[in-house]
Amino acid sequence: MSDSIAIELRDVVKRFGDVVAVDHVNLQIRDGEFFSMLGPSGCGKTSTLRMIAGFELPTAGSILIHGREMGITPPHMRPVNTVFQSYALFPHMTVAQNIAFGLEMRKTPKDEIARRVKEALELVRLSGLEERRPRQLSGGQQQRVALARALVNHPEVLLLDEPLGALDQKLRKEMQLELKSLQARVGITFVFVTHDQEEALTMSDRIAVMNKGKLLQVGTPTEIYERPNCRFVADFIGETNFIDGVVIGRDGNYTVLETPEGLRFRGLAVRPLSDGTQVTYSIRPEKVRLLAPNGELPPNGLAGTVMTVNYIGSDTRITVRINDRRTIDVWEQNTRSTLDRDEYWQPGEAAVIVCPPDNALVLSE
Amino acid sequence: MIKTAPATTASARIRGAFSEGRLTWSGLSLTVFSILVYLFLYVPIVILVIFSFTRDEFGVRWTGFTFDWYIRLFNNPRMMGAAWNTLVVATVSTIVSTIIGTMLAMAMERYRFRGRNAMEGLIYLPIVVPEIVMAVALLAFSAIIFDVIRMVTGEVLRRNLATVTIGHIAFSISFVVVVVRTSLKNFDRRLEEAAADLGADSWNIFWRITFPLILPGIIGGALLAFTLSLDDFIISLFLSGPGTSLLPVEVYNRVRRAITPEINAISTLMLLLSMALVALSQLLQRRR
Numbered sequence: 001m002s003d004s005i006a007i008e009l010r011d012v013v014k015r016f017g018d019v020v021a022v023d024h025v026n027l028q029i030r031d032g033e034f035f036s037m038l039g040p041s042g043c044g045k046t047s048t049l050r051m052i053a054g055f056e057l058p059t060a061g062s063i064l065i066h067g068r069e070m071g072i073t074p075p076h077m078r079p080v081n082t083v084f085q086s087y088a089l090f091p092h093m094t095v096a097q098n099i100a101f102g103l104e105m106r107k108t109p110k111d112e113i114a115r116r117v118k119e120a121l122e123l124v125r126l127s128g129l130e131e132r133r134p135r136q137l138s139g140g141q142q143q144r145v146a147l148a149r150a151l152v153n154h155p156e157v158l159l160l161d162e163p164l165g166a167l168d169q170k171l172r173k174e175m176q177l178e179l180k181s182l183q184a185r186v187g188i189t190f191v192f193v194t195h196d197q198e199e200a201l202t203m204s205d206r207i208a209v210m211n212k213g214k215l216l217q218v219g220t221p222t223e224i225y226e227r228p229n230c231r232f233v234a235d236f237i238g239e240t241n242f243i244d245g246v247v248i249g250r251d252g253n254y255t256v257l258e259t260p261e262g263l264r265f266r267g268l269a270v271r272p273l274s275d276g277t278q279v280t281y282s283i284r285p286e287k288v289r290l291l292a293p294n295g296e297l298p299p300n301g302l303a304g305t306v307m308t309v310n311y312i313g314s315d316t317r318i319t320v321r322i323n324d325r326r327t328i329d330v331w332e333q334n335t336r337s338t339l340d341r342d343e344y345w346q347p348g349e350a351a352v353i354v355c356p357p358d359n360a361l362v363l364s365e
Numbered sequence: 366m367i368k369t370a371p372a373t374t375a376s377a378r379i380r381g382a383f384s385e386g387r388l389t390w391s392g393l394s395l396t397v398f399s400i401l402v403y404l405f406l407y408v409p410i411v412i413l414v415i416f417s418f419t420r421d422e423f424g425v426r427w428t429g430f431t432f433d434w435y436i437r438l439f440n441n442p443r444m445m446g447a448a449w450n451t452l453v454v455a456t457v458s459t460i461v462s463t464i465i466g467t468m469l470a471m472a473m474e475r476y477r478f479r480g481r482n483a484m485e486g487l488i489y490l491p492i493v494v495p496e497i498v499m500a501v502a503l504l505a506f507s508a509i510i511f512d513v514i515r516m517v518t519g520e521v522l523r524r525n526l527a528t529v530t531i532g533h534i535a536f537s538i539s540f541v542v543v544v545v546r547t548s549l550k551n552f553d554r555r556l557e558e559a560a561a562d563l564g565a566d567s568w569n570i571f572w573r574i575t576f577p578l579i580l581p582g583i584i585g586g587a588l589l590a591f592t593l594s595l596d597d598f599i600i601s602l603f604l605s606g607p608g609t610s611l612l613p614v615e616v617y618n619r620v621r622r623a624i625t626p627e628i629n630a631i632s633t634l635m636l637l638l639s640m641a642l643v644a645l646s647q648l649l650q651r652r653r
Contacts, residue, residue: 055558075561088559092577101573102563152561 005067006031006157007052012061014047014213021047023213024061026086028263029157029191034183035194037198045193049220050209052191054078066156076105081150085162087142089134095121095145096130102153120152123182127163129255140171147182156191163200176202203223209233229270231363234282241288241328243281247273247362255362257281261323266300267360280363285329289307290318290345291352297356304328306349318345320353328353399528410636418628424626434626435634447615450526454601454611455594458533463587465534466541473542474549491539500603502533507604524606532604533594540593541586548582579650589644592639 007029014022020043028194029035037045049239052063054075063070065079081102087226090098099120103113115317122129122146134142143163150158163179164172180203185188194200201221208218209232217229228234231242243265245257255269256280273279297303307327311334318330328352345351420429438444472482491499511522552575560570576583601611610618612631619628 053562075558076564076566080562082559082562084555084559086555088553088555090556090559090574101560101565105564105569142562149563357554 004031005029006033006065008067008189009048009052010062010064012048012051012063013059014044014051014056014259015059020213022051022058025210025213025215027208027218028213029189030206032034032187032189034190034192034203035203036182036194036204037210038194038197038200038206038207038236041195042212043210044213045195045210046161049082049161049191049193052157053080053082053159079156080159081155082151082159082161083143083150083163085165087134087146087163087166089142089145089149091134093133094130095126095132095134096255097135098145099149099152100148106153116152120148123151123186124148139167140175143167143175147179151182151186151188154208155188157191160190160192162195163191164194166197172199175179179203201237209236211236212217227268227270228282228361228363231280231282231365234280234361234363238284239329240282240284243326245279245281247275247277249275249277254357255279257362259326259327261279263302263323263326265355265360265362266357266359267355267362269362269364273362273364273365277364280365282363283328283360285317285331286315286333287356288328288330289354290320290330290332290355293350293352297352300357301352301354302328304351304353306345306347306351309347311344320351322353328355380577382513404456410545414630414633414636417626417633419626424623424624424629434630438627438630438634441627444612444615444627445631447610447612448606448631451595451612454526454530454533455591458530458537458594459587459591460542462534462590463583466586467545467583467588468543469538470542470549474546488539488542491536492543496536496599499536500532500600503535503600504603507531524604524609526605526609528606529601529604529609529611532600533590533597536597536600537590537593544580544583544589548579548585550580579598584646584649588642592642595635596640 005028007027009025009027012022012027013020018161025044025048037048039045042073047056050068051058051066054070054073054077057072064317070078090101093101096117097118100113103116108116117130118127121130124147126141126144126148129137129141134145138146143166146163158174159181164175167175176199179190185244192200193201201224206218206220207224208222209216211232217224217233219227224233225237228237234240235242242304243259243263245259245263245265247255248258249256251266253268255273256264256266258264267281267283269279291298291301293303302322304322306319310317313334315331315333319327320330321327326355380437415427416424416430418430419427419436420431421427450504461627469488473476473481507524507528515521553582556574556578557570560574596613597611598613598617602614603616605611605614611634616631619625
């Protein structure tokens with residue numbers, strides 16, 4: 001992965017009538033990167049992708065591909081190709097004709113077209129289906145044809161608009177890994193739009209999280225998951241416990257907050273926060289530890305009562321009530337079998353939860 | 366036989382007499398009714414075809430089989446001339462109205478522009494305007510145009526095949542627009558985006574993607590225009606000049622004198638042609 005920039009968005013705005021779909025987005029996507037744009041539907045991720053492809057023009061701001069200002073360059077003149085959510089395969093053409101289309105448009109010699117179509121089909125493991133029509137293929141196969149049709153043109157950047165959305169769960173997982181390894185092999189920059197956070201975490205080198213047209217955070221999957229910079233990102237990626245309170249001071253590296261009922265929590269703040277700021281404390285359920293009470297509370301500990309215990313195989317999800325208004329979710333990995341009832345948590349049992357401050361965040365809006 | 370669904374109200378009421386899923390009174394009456402409707406529609410046509418082969422020269426009694434009327438028809442220069450005129454007019458007006466109609470449908474389906482709503486209403490007007498009104502209007506209009514041409518160039522023009530063709534184009538366009546727009550509505554525009562994304566300019570997008578995919582609609586529109594032109598009577602009567610009459614007009618002129626099996630024969634041939642056209646369009650659409 002080199003450090004040169006494949007795509008740059010400078011203060012891009014897109015308005016549809018009164019609706020601001022993309023709101024002053026600045027973004028740099030590096031060469032050879034698997035870059036995901038993640039967010040709920042309507043967050044502006046697809047609009048952003050469509051502006052890079054040239055299907056929409058920005059209301060303001062500029063888009064550069066490898067340093068070249070795109071301006072009003074129409075889609076067919078841009079060095080990018082798109083894999084559409086619906087695949088958009090040409091129904092009146094065979095698989096081979098679909099894949100050859102882009103090369104024909106670029107006046108590639110016939111023998112080279114034949115060679116490259118063959119290579120592309122091998123790349124997506126569809127050799128032998130050249131003469132099929134799109135409607136004779138399964139969803140997964142259509143997906144691969146769409147991929148081959150785009151990749152055969154050796155685009156500088158490949159744009160993928162929720163390409164796995166129409167596949168069933170199992171196929172989806174397979175295609176995630178396949179796409180990832182394909183990207184590593186061809187070395188082309190992938191810009192991947194998805195609303196599925198797990199998919200984004202699995203596949204991406206970096207992720208941009210968007211909501212309501214705004215770019216909230218850009219980072220590696222670990223950064224996004226472990227150090228979300230705001231409440232929305234912490235909520236959208238994975239699961240977390242939220243506790244609202246106000247900042248009451250600092251304790252070394254940690255920021256301390258207090259809830260209305262007087263509970264105190266310590267965590268890392270993304271940016272310096274002055275006392276009295278309204279904040280949200282966030283700790284992921286798998287970061288919380290659950291101990292048997294032994295008389296005194298450990299540091300960062302809280303006494304509580306086990307409410308529910310849900311076994312889901314790989315881990316057990318326990319809800320602990322810490323006062324009449326609050327519960328905290330704890331996920332324990334099942335390193336031992338939970339069949340032994342004496343060894344495992346039972347509803348109604350007293351317990352102590354420990355929230356390690358290094359794994360907890362203090363987020364402002 | 367028509368089987369009625371077990372839960373229909375009519376069959377439910379009389380279920381006591383008949384067991385479920387079996388023939389019921391409502392089913393039986395529906396069957397009989399359907400047969401009667403089809404007889405009503407097709408008996409006259411079947412009789413027409415049969416009596417084109419009778420030896421009886423008034424064509425009303427069956428006195429034996431013969432191809433004579435067809436042979437006589439092909440040796441009748443007036444009939445053959447009218448048939449040829451009709452084919453020429455239908456072909457030319459179909460080609461022109463299909464091109465104009467398709468372009469119009471594309472414009473109205475794809476673009477927002479000033480006056481689009483007015484156009485929307487006006488384009489369908491020729492379909493609902495009584496044909497006689499259309500014919501009178503076109504006749505009067507052609508007279509004015511001829512007057513103008515005579516005053517400007519001194520050239521004296523008369524109504525001929527061209528005036529009929531223009532008239533047929535005028536009413537066919539609306540029908541083509543209706544049919545082509547339906548297929549444009551069902552056309553997935555993301556395919557055009559995909560083509561643009563793959564480097565196709567608007568020329569290639571249209572000819573490689575849009576056109577092949579809406580072709581069944583265009584063929585449908587063209588066939589409709591062709592059949593409308595083939596059997597048009599009123600506009601053809603008003604707008605054709607002396608010696609350039611079309612087949613339906615010619616048939617009418619003959620019928621006024623006497624119904625002969627020759628008329629049955631030409632009608633049968635026209636029927637065959639229309640059926641062949643419909644079959645052809647079905648075949649073309651099934652192939653894709």
